[in-house]
Amino acid sequence: MAFQDLLNQVGSLGRFQILQMTFILTCNIIVSPHSLLENFTAAIPDHRCWVPILDNDTVSDNDSGILSQEDLLRVSIPLDSNLRPEKCRRFIQPQWHLLHLNSTFSSVTEPDTEPCVDGWVYDQSTFLSTIVTEWDLVCEFQSLDSVAKFLFLTGALVGNILYGCLTDRFGRRLIFICALLQLAITETCAALAPTFLIYCSLRFLAGTCFSTILTNSGLLIIEWIKPKFQALATALLLCAGAIGQIILAGLAFTIRNWYHLHLAMSIPMFFLLVPTRWLSESARWLIMVNKPQKGLKELRKVAHLNGMKNSGDVLTIEVVRTVMKEELEASQTKSSIWDLFRIPHLCKRICLLSLVRATALGVIGIAGSIGAALSPLFMILKTYSPSLPWIIYGVLPFLGALVVLLLPETKNQPLPDSIQDVENEGRVSRQAKQKDTFIKVTQF
Known part of the structure; x- marks a missing residue:
């Protein structure tokens, strides 16, 4: 030291x-x-499958403009257990009949779905791009x-x-x-x-x-x-x-x-x-x-x-x-x-x-x-x-935090320069304890 x-x-x-x-x-x-x-x-932003009737400008099954974006999403993307649009699957074909079903009923047969084979559409309200959207890590x-x-x-x-x-x-x-x-x-x-x-x-x-x-x-x-x-x-x-x-x-x-x-x-x-x-x-x-x-x-x-x-x-x-x-x-x-x-x-x-x-x-x-x-x-x-x-x-x-209590105090103490310094530290500490024990026994 x-x-x-x-x-x-x-x-x-x-x-x-x-x-x-x-x-x-x-x-x-x-x-x-x-x-x-x-x-x-x-x-990871909110995302859903890319679907032609919503995301392809050259294809439109809604020429009359009667259906809203929500309606088109409903017939294109199935709902998950929380009744929110599924993030990883889409209907193979648009399920137009879902627009006419009462919310308390469901179709007798489950429509066929498929993975997002054409990619995903990402919500850009928070981040315009991330590595997730860059390489589709979803x-x-x-x-x-x-x-x-x-x-x-x-x-x-x-x-x-x-x-x-x-x-x-x-x-x-x-x-x-x-x-x-x-x-x-x-x-x-x-x-x-x-x-x-x-x-x-x-x-x-x-x-x-x-x-x-x-x-x-x-x-x-x-x-x-x-x-x-x-x-x-x-x-x-x-x-x-x-x-x-x-x-x-x-x-x-x-x-x-x-x-x-x-x-x-x-x-x-x-x-x-x-x-x-x-x-x-x-x-x-x-x-x-x-x-x-x-x-x-x-x-x-x-x-x-x-x-x-x-x-x-x-x-x-x-x-x-x-x-x-x-x-x-x-x-x-x-x-x-x-x-x-x-x-x-x-x-x-x-x-x-x-x-x-x-x-x-x-x-x-x-x-x-x-x-x-x-x-x-x-x-x-x-x-x-x-x-x-x-x-x-x-x-x-x-x-x-409890383990730290077992460490020696270093406040205002010089740093050891070598392994020998630490070894000497331990030797001095042991000698001090032995001396203290000897004094106590002598006094007794």
Whole structure:
């Protein structure tokens, strides 16, 4: 935890932190809504089968103009159990006799019906177009709508596995920029996708970098500020996501074409790539991967921006190596994702959070992505009880809140720099408990 000493010398909440935080929060405002885009772009409007006497301008069985649209609909589309026009079937032939039946009687024989072989007619009062109307994802194809959402969440799962390791290997800044570029390209292309298969493939690729951006956003903020303000920074990141979702809802209210809405949320990400040239890499990460010279350069830059020029001049490579001696020695040992579960103290934290650096967040993100991908499946339980899925959704957060009580307090505590720090934390905690027990027994 020695990095905190270096950070205190260059300023742990100054102009640099405010500028970096402002940019990253802006990124989160624009990026976060992409997980909810299909709440609007994949909305399912009211629909019915296309029928010639209603929807073909060149054919008219109502030349006299006596029959209303409602009458023509009645003879063309059967009624469902709720006495509303059926969405997925139509009469093979117009049933003119239905116009003369009393509402209390029904025909002796059920008229023959057929699927919507000529397509559908959609209500455009709310949305002019969605991916559902674009590729007719209704009736027997309605499950494909869920496939698109599932693939995005599956992409987030793959991204947590892949990019979590890459972040610890190549750095937070580089992976953040690459993921932002990938998201901008794939989401812009998805808005222009010619087929549903291409659209789903692009959304999968977008999902892989979506979670990476959010994870590295947190790292690039938290690793540059002191523990006292880390909770505030995390809260601001969450608020940025909420603001983005509010903006998405407002845009969806005014932009009613799905591809225009998709483009409106995607193109601004290209402009975010310009300021990334001034984005600073985590000095903590640079030092821990045995790049102290680059870490020192970043620390001196921060000291200059924060107006602590004397501190920047005092900082030397010898000071960095001395302060971070133990951590640098620990970094020489190759670690893997399995080390998160090898240390009992760390394994407990990871398991509880799934039910402190990028690889660990990737593991926790995997758990979250699995939960998100599986959550639509709970809706299948509505066939047994309409309220059962909602009961499950409501109970699980309470169980998660109880699990948090088992985690250690982190308020105003410095972040551990390595697995060894967490291991030492657990050893100190056990020694304190043993000492406390010894004192009690002695007093007795």
